[in-house]
Amino acid sequence: MSTTPSGPARWEKRGERLELKTRVFDVMATAYRHPVRGTEREFVVIRAPDWVNVVALTTEGEIVLVRQFRFGVDGFSLEIPGGVMEPGEDVVTAGLRELREETGYSGSRATLLGAIHPNPAIQSNRCHFVLVDGAERSHELEWDADEEIQVEARPVEEVLALARSGGIVHSLVLNALMLFEPQWRARQGKR
Numbered sequence: 001m002s003t004t005p006s007g008p009a010r011w012e013k014r015g016e017r018l019e020l021k022t023r024v025f026d027v028m029a030t031a032y033r034h035p036v037r038g039t040e041r042e043f044v045v046i047r048a049p050d051w052v053n054v055v056a057l058t059t060e061g062e063i064v065l066v067r068q069f070r071f072g073v074d075g076f077s078l079e080i081p082g083g084v085m086e087p088g089e090d091v092v093t094a095g096l097r098e099l100r101e102e103t104g105y106s107g108s109r110a111t112l113l114g115a116i117h118p119n120p121a122i123q124s125n126r127c128h129f130v131l132v133d134g135a136e137r138s139h140e141l142e143w144d145a146d147e148e149i150q151v152e153a154r155p156v157e158e159v160l161a162l163a164r165s166g167g168i169v170h171s172l173v174l175n176a177l178m179l180f181e182p183q184w185r186a187r188q189g190k191r
Contacts, residue, residue, distance in 0.1 A: 009035050016045070024048065044122055051127040052094040053082030053172055055113065055180045056105055056135035062153035064105050064135055069148065078162070079170045080177075081105075085128070091115075095130030101142040103151045108134030113179040118172060129176040131183070156184055 011032040020027040025048035033040045056064035063080065070077045081102040085094040092110045099105050113129035143149060154162075162168045163177045 046123045048125040050085045050125050053176050054095045054099045054130050056132040058135045063159045064153050067150040079173045091128040100139050104137050104139045104141050105135045106138045107132035127172050
C-alpha cells in the first residue's frame, strides 16, 4: 500500500470497553475506523499509570543502581530506581519518593530529564525520567511487600559501559541513560 504525500491518516476512535482489569493495568478493546478506507478494527490498548525512573548521581560521580528479581524475564535485572506514579503526583516528587523508598537515597537537586512512551503500539502511559544530583544515603528503606532490592552505586562511566555491552538490558533504563549521558559529558567538558 502506498502512502500519500501528507503521511498516514489518523484513525478515528469509535469507543472502547474494558476487557481485563488487573492491579497493575487495564486491558481495553478499542475500536478505530480508518477515515479514508472506512476499515473498522478493534485494537488492544493497555492502560497503565505513568511511571518514573531516577538517575541518582552521587557527589562521587556514581549512579545509584538496584538489582532485583523480575518476574517477566524470570531473572535478575540491573536497573535505576523507579516505579508507578500516584494519580496527580508531580513527576519530580514521584522520582524523589521512589528513590528514597527503594534505595534510602535522597538528593540536593532534582530535575526532569525527559519522558517517553514505553510502547505506543499497545500502551497509553508514559515513563518520566528524573535526574537527582548530590544523592546520598539518608533514609531507611521502604520496600513494597514483594520487593527485595540490592542497592549499589557504580561510577558513571562503568554504568554507561554496562549499558553499551548488554549488562543493563531494561529498555527504560537505557532510555534514561541516553538522556542523561549528554548532560554528563557536558559536565565533564567532553562531547
